[in-house]
Amino acid sequence: MSPELKVGPDHHYHLEFRKVKEPAVEFEPGQMTIILPKGDNPDEVVRVHSEWISHIHANVQAALRAASTRKMSGRTQPEFRNLVWKLAEECAKELGVEFYKIHFKKTADKWASCGTDGNLNFNTLMRNLPEHLIQYVVYHEIAHRKEMNHGKVFQRIMKDKFPQKRQIDMELYVYWMIVNRVS
Ligand SMILES: [Zn+2]
Secondary structure, three states: OOOEEEEOOOEEEEEEEEOOOOOEEEEEOOEEEEEEEOOOOHHHHHHHOHHHHHHHHHHHHHHHHHHHHOOOOOOOHHHHHHHHHHHHHHHHHHHOOOOOOEEEEOOOOOOEEEOOOOOEEEEHHHHHOOHHHHHHHHHHHHHOOOOOOOOHHHHHHHHHHOOOHHHHHHHHHHHHHHHHHHO
């Protein structure tokens, strides 16, 4: 159980204290977690990092505003599927791996997944994402053909390709809110 961190009048983020030197933020579909270094007094740790927290909050709000005012792609489901196949083949070639089937399904909890059997699953809600975010999600799943877990090796593969990874994770986080509201 992680406590909640209240930011501004009506925003709550999950809060975790971990053995880290620097504060960090993690994005998952529908959830953002602020990670702060462990300390004797949690309130004091929050206070020390309050400026950093406000900065992250402001970035998320700006990303949400930018995404909200952007027109949805209008891509059809077949166009979306073709795009995912094309990107998956490109990424697989780049990473020197293979995959088998691609399945498309509307799911409530994630953008995509990769099975140990080499099959990839993509959420049909991704149809509305800008292409650079679709490419990022596809690359992530294909990278799992090299490394199943999200450990250091996996993070390195992703950061080499997407140095601005945190910004993209943030965009995906705000788009999750947007596409789940509109569909
Ligand atoms: Zn993954």
